[in-house]
């Protein structure tokens with residue numbers, strides 16, 4: 569499989585590899601997989617609850633080069649964006665940016681799924697936190 | 706989607722006769738092999754090359770049980786890639802094991818390496834038993850399916866038949882995660898670098 573230069577660049581120097589504390593109420597964690605190949609990706613965001621902006625993003629991907637590059641690029645793209653903007657990101661943007669061939673499209677889908685899953689996790693946390701707060705009040 | 710079963714002129718079943726398949730492969734290949742058309746005109750030669758590569762990919766898809774099962778369910782419109790609802794606990798298991806493997810590569814001391822190796826060995830054991838459980842169910846569904854005749858047209862399938870295929874697609878997705886992890890664990894235990902090849 570010949571990778572594009574951009575994929576190789578991200579693969580060799582992945583940005584934002586790492587972990588955020590999953591118990592932090594402002595951190596959303598998305599864990600997703602690609603059933604085609606069995607690769608997995610975890611993407612985490614820290615969101616400022618006041619502004620709704622994504623302050624930090626980290627990922628860990630155990631998968632092919634394209635999946636690593638896709639998640640690396642995804643974390644770069646969503647930092648500093650609002651939750652809604654990040655949620656609207658489509659895998660096609662990643663495909664274009666990284667020049668992925670058709671057989672590697674599912675690797676970029678993984679990154680899109682991971683962003684969405686992380687945001688949903690954050691929203692779920694917030695919702696249950698409000699319910700608890702109201703129950704106490 | 707190309708129907709590889711059709712290419713080989715065999716029924717769409719999960720189990721196939723390997724010997725017959727191989728025989729058929731050589732038959733088909735000898736007809737279309739580009740070498741046979743060395744002296745033919747260019748268009749005919751190109752066609753032979755294309756045919757030969759089609760036969761190769763069909764053979765690759767049909768030879769092993771897992772890719773074959775996958776091809777069968779996908780032909781009926783159940784793509785494995787859309788099986789997003791695998792148990793989250795499975796993804797968690799995979800992630801944790803992969804992190805352990807990464808830890809092993811970073812481990813500084815011999816003791817630490819040994820500890821992680823032992824943990825990985827128990828992961829490998831659990832993986833094995835999960836694979837076996839999945840395979841039992843896979844073979845059961847496959848057996849039921851192969852036992853009866855089915856329409857080739859997905860629209861003509863009964864809801865029971867569709868349920869079978871859907872369940873099979875789910876199993877195959879779960880199986881894919883376990884398979885990839887299995888190879889990673891094995892490579893790590895043998896001290897090979899983790900390298901995922903797709």
Ligand code: FES
Pocket residue numbers: 602605606607631632633634635672674675678903
């Ligand atoms: S091949 Fe699995 S994510 Fe790329």
